[in-house]
Amino acid sequence: MRRLSPAAQEDLRLRVVAALESGRVRTYVQAAEVFGVSERSVGTWWRAVRAEGGRAVLAAPRESRAGKGELIGESARGAVLRAMRDYTPTDIGQSGVLWTRASV
Structure with missing residues (x-):
């Protein structure tokens, strides 16, 4: 998933969560197979949405990091x-x- 742009990552997370919410996929394993992501990622996204709502899987703007040293x-x-x-x-x-x- 790291090869995707932040917008594409967000879209994928939203599609996975929507599939779980609608019942089109019933388990983390099934969602992982359908969307080509890890079961662990599916669980992380699902738990975040359940705890914090839909904004939990939205792409956050990246902050610039100070260079090393x-x-x-x-x-x-x-x-x-x-x-x-x-x-x-x-x-x-x-x-x-x-x-x-x-x-x-």
Whole structure:
């Protein structure tokens, strides 16, 4: 299922839940076979809908994650990028003429 877009994933979850609610499929196993998903996923979606309602299986907007090891904030990042644009490493006392991860 991870190969599907978030909208397609949401649609699939809604179709599985609708099939269970209508009685077209009677068990998690049957739903998993019909829709080509795991039995565990069917159970997770069904329990979420029963506990929280239909919004539980809707696609949530993804939040951007901070990159691994980001040590500076947005304003400091801007200052570093401006310095990289305007200067070379040798201009600020470092060795080399190209910016590298280590020199930044």
